[in-house]
Amino acid sequence: MKLVKAAKYIFWTFYNIWFYLLVFVFTIIIILPSFLLVLLNRSWYKKFYVMGVLWSDLILLGMGMFPSRKGNIKTKKNSPYIFLANHASMIDVMLLVSTVRNNPIVFIGKKELDKIPIFGSIYKRTMILVDRSSKDSKKRVFKQTKKKLNAGISLGIFPEGTVPDLEVELAPFKHGAFTMAIEHQVPIIPMTFLDNKRRFPWSFGGLIGASKGTPGILRVKIHDPIETKGMVKEDRVKLSEDIRKLMLDDLRNS
Numbered sequence: 001m002k003l004v005k006a007a008k009y010i011f012w013t014f015y016n017i018w019f020y021l022l023v024f025v026f027t028i029i030i031i032l033p034s035f036l037l038v039l040l041n042r043s044w045y046k047k048f049y050v051m052g053v054l055w056s057d058l059i060l061l062g063m064g065m066f067p068s069r070k071g072n073i074k075t076k077k078n079s080p081y082i083f084l085a086n087h088a089s090m091i092d093v094m095l096l097v098s099t100v101r102n103n104p105i106v107f108i109g110k111k112e113l114d115k116i117p118i119f120g121s122i123y124k125r126t127m128i129l130v131d132r133s134s135k136d137s138k139k140r141v142f143k144q145t146k147k148k149l150n151a152g153i154s155l156g157i158f159p160e161g162t163v164p165d166l167e168v169e170l171a172p173f174k175h176g177a178f179t180m181a182i183e184h185q186v187p188i189i190p191m192t193f194l195d196n197k198r199r200f201p202w203s204f205g206g207l208i209g210a211s212k213g214t215p216g217i218l219r220v221k222i223h224d225p226i227e228t229k230g231m232v233k234e235d236r237v238k239l240s241e242d243i244r245k246l247m248l249d250d251l252r253n254s
Contacts, residue, residue: 008212015063015213019090019200022062030055046153049104056094064215065091065199067098071222073189075103080149081225082181084190086170086247087158088197091218095193096156099220105156106148108141108177128155130176142183149184159240163202169251173244178236187225190243192250194219221250 034051038044060067075081083105085096093107108128128144131137145155157177164171181188200213223246231239 012212019059019063019213022059026055026058030058043151045106046104046151052097053101056097059094060091060098060218063091063200063213065218066216067095068217068219069099069222070219071224073100073103073222074224075189078152080152080186081154082177082186082188083154083156084159084177084188084243085156086193086196086251087160087163088193089163089200089202091200092158092193092196093156095196095218095220096191099191099222100154100156103154104152105154107156108145142180145180146184149186155180155186159243166197166201170244170248173240175236175240178240178243179233181228182231182233182236182239185229185231187227188239188243189225190223190246192221192223192247194221194250194254219254221254 030051034048038048081103083096083100083103085092097105106127108130128141128148129137130141148155155177159173159177160171161174161176162171178188180186195216195218198214199216199218226239226243228235228239
């Protein structure tokens, strides 16, 4: 029994190290050159988004994880959307990009992530960063999101705001994503990641035995777009609660 447990911890340790190695290598080989080209001309972002999809696909494949989509992404060409998903793992970003694929997206994320070496430099120049302690930051986010959406680029948001503790099924949603959707009158497409927490629980900064993880299928439940046209800011709470219930039902019936 002790031998089996020790073998599991050895596997989990190397499996986690392998993940960070894949992210580092493919970021240098795929994302960095694309990022440098996009810096020359920001309008090229949509053209080079395919490299982000390749990056995501290769990392998931390298981890032995295979997305399985339940439902289709119903979008109109050149129309922006807000894609929402539950947050449970460091593979959430890869799975969201891999799932959305033909709809270029930018993520709205925490400013703290710009401190990560190499990744942080790319992250802060291609994504929209939120400093929750700053009111000015929120104003800048609104302007940046409007600019991206007007350019036909969609947003990827994890409405829980952070990765909750392992025992939390789905954390309460913050209202920012729903306020943006209503203010910009953009449809929301919810999707639920059913296996990410089980396949690769969140861990960062502690590799040795820090996280369990196993290769396998990653099921994604994709919902139809939810229109926000005609909604007002006061509708954001009910909209948030309705979509959270949708995701909770997916998780509990998976």
